[in-house]
Amino acid sequence: MLAWALVARLLPAWFVERVDPVPDEDELPVSTLELFFDLIFVFVIAQFTAIIAHDPLMGLLQAALMFGVLWWMFAGYSWLTNVIPPHRPARRVLLLCAMAGWLLIGLTVPAAFHGGNVWLAVGFLVVVLVHGLMYLQATRAFGPVFAANLAAAAAVFGAELVSDGLWRYLLWGLAAAIVWSVPIWHGQRGLHLHPAHITERHGLVVLVVLGESVVAIGIGARALPIDADLLVAAILGLAVCACLWWSLFVHDLPATEHVLASTKDPVRRVRKVLAGLSYAFVPVLMGILVLAAGIEHAIGHATAPLDFASSLLLSGGTAVFLLGTAGLRLAMPLRGPWRRVALAAAVLAVAPLGLVNTALQLGAIVVVLGAGLALERRGLRPAPAPQPSE
Known part of the structure; x- marks a missing residue:
C-alpha cells in the first residue's frame, strides 16, 4: 500500500x-x-x-x-x-x-x-x-x-x-x-457489492453476447440467396437464442437479485456473486459463443445435413449454456439445478439429427428447450392455497 x-x-x-x-x-x-x-x-x-x-x-x-x-x-x-x-x-x-x-x-x-x-x-x-x-x-x-x-x-x-x-x-x-x-x-473481506446493479450488469453482458448469436445469423447469410435454406435456419436459430434468453432472464436472474439482496453479510454476498455470476457465467457465455459458431455454419443449409463438428457446436453450445445456469442455481441456491443438467443432456442427445438434416436438429433443440422450460414453469408455480373444508 x-x-x-x-x-x-x-x-x-x-x-x-x-x-x-x-x-x-x-x-x-x-x-x-x-x-x-x-x-x-x-x-x-x-x-x-x-x-x-x-x-x-x-x-x-x-x-x-x-x-x-x-x-x-x-x-x-x-x-x-x-x-x-x-x-x-x-x-x-x-x-x-x-x-x-x-x-x-x-x-x-x-x-x-x-x-x-x-x-x-x-x-x-x-x-x-x-x-x-x-x-x-x-x-x-x-x-x-x-x-x-x-x-x-x-x-x-x-x-x-x-x-x-x-x-x-x-x-x-x-x-x-x-x-x-x-x-x-483472497478472503473477499473489504469488498462490497450492490445486488441489483451487479446482477443487471452481468445480465446485460449475456444479452450483448446473445446479440452476437443474431449477428452470426447475418454473417452466415452474406451473399446467400433468400430461400428456405436461409430463412428456416435463421428463424430456428433465433428461436434457440430466445429459449436461452427465457431460461436465464425470466426467473433465474430476478431470483438471483432477490437472494443477493437477502444476503446481508457482505463476504457471503461476494462469494455468491463469484460462484454464481463470475464462475458459472464462463460456461454461460462460452456456450453462446459455441452456439453462434454453429449457427454460422447452419445458415443457408437448413435442408442439408451438417458435418459432425457443426452439429456438435449447435447442441454442445446450448448444453454448455444450460450447465452454466445450473451452476448459477447451485451457487445462489435456487430451485431445480439438476433439471438444467437433465435438459442439457437431452439437448446433446439430439445432436446426431444434424447429420441427417440441419433444420431437423435446430427444430429438435427448440422443442426440447420449449418442453423443458414449460415443465420448469409448472414446477416453479406456487402451490394453490388450500380450500376451506365444509
Whole structure:
C-alpha cells in the first residue's frame, strides 16, 4: 500500500478523487456509459466466434484460454462500477481509456495464436492498470487482486512474445490460472457489492453476447440467396437464442437479485456473486459463443445435413449454456439445478439429427428447450392455497 500512497501523491488530483458515499442498494442504476462499455465487448466476442467457426477444435481451445482471462477482467469492470459509479468526468475518461484497451484486444485476438501480437498484451495491460488504480480508491483490500492481475498481464506478454506455439498455450493457461485462483486465497473481506446493479450488469453482458448469436445469423447469410435454406435456419436459430434468453432472464436472474439482496453479510454476498455470476457465467457465455459458431455454419443449409463438428457446436453450445445456469442455481441456491443438467443432456442427445438434416436438429433443440422450460414453469408455480373444508 506504500506504493499506492506514493502514486496517489504523484498523480493529478482529478485521478485520485475521493470515492462518493455508498448509495443505497436500490439507488445504483446502470449508467449509459456502462452500456456503451459492454458494447465494446461485442467486438471481442465476435472475434472469438469467428475463431471457433474457422477451426472448431483448436479454435475452441484457443478461445477458451483467452476468454478465461478476458472474462475475469471484463467482469471486474462490473464490480468496479458497482463500487465506484462513473458519475464524475475523470472516471468517465478513465473508463473510455479502458475501452480503448478492449478495442486493442478485439483487433488483435485473431493473431494471438498465429504469430502472436504484442498489442493484445498492451491492450490487456491498459485494461488491468485502469481497473486496478480505480478500484484501489474504494478499498485497499483490492491490492492483492491488482497484483495478481498484473502477474496475469505479464503472462499474456510472455505468450505473445514467444515464438513456440506450445509455450503460447501454456502461458495463456498460466494467466487464466492466476486470475481464477484469486478467490481461493483472497478472503473477499473489504469488498462490497450492490445486488441489483451487479446482477443487471452481468445480465446485460449475456444479452450483448446473445446479440452476437443474431449477428452470426447475418454473417452466415452474406451473399446467400433468400430461400428456405436461409430463412428456416435463421428463424430456428433465433428461436434457440430466445429459449436461452427465457431460461436465464425470466426467473433465474430476478431470483438471483432477490437472494443477493437477502444476503446481508457482505463476504457471503461476494462469494455468491463469484460462484454464481463470475464462475458459472464462463460456461454461460462460452456456450453462446459455441452456439453462434454453429449457427454460422447452419445458415443457408437448413435442408442439408451438417458435418459432425457443426452439429456438435449447435447442441454442445446450448448444453454448455444450460450447465452454466445450473451452476448459477447451485451457487445462489435456487430451485431445480439438476433439471438444467437433465435438459442439457437431452439437448446433446439430439445432436446426431444434424447429420441427417440441419433444420431437423435446430427444430429438435427448440422443442426440447420449449418442453423443458414449460415443465420448469409448472414446477416453479406456487402451490394453490388450500380450500376451506365444509
